[in-house]
Amino acid sequence: MQQIEQDVRQFVTDDFLFDSTSHFADDDSFIENGLIDSMGILRLITFVEKKYSIRVQEEELVTENWDSVQRVASFVHKKLGATQAA
Numbered sequence: 001m002q003q004i005e006q007d008v009r010q011f012v013t014d015d016f017l018f019d020s021t022s023h024f025a026d027d028d029s030f031i032e033n034g035l036i037d038s039m040g041i042l043r044l045i046t047f048v049e050k051k052y053s054i055r056v057q058e059e060e061l062v063t064e065n066w067d068s069v070q071r072v073a074s075f076v077h078k079k080l081g082a083t084q085a086a
Contacts, residue, residue: 004052004073011047012069016040026069041066048072054079 005026013022016036030036036044044066045056054076065075 004076005069007051008044008048008069008072008076011044012036015043015047024069026073028069029067031063031067044072048076052076052080 009026012024012030012035024033024035028035030041030044031038045061048054049056056079060075065071
């Protein structure tokens, strides 16, 4: 899962942080810390779908899946595991 976390962190840094000295922890809330707004979450979801060839279902569009590097990585890991098991 470490590679997924790196990919998500890189995407957030490249697309949302204009100050290259900004740092955030893997469990920091994107929304509470003002890193990403609701439109940014949609861009993040699109990135994840394309990068990992997964389909995000409507019921999976909840904060618990998209509000930190750690949460996104955990979600992707579960989806990839479910895809490989199918």
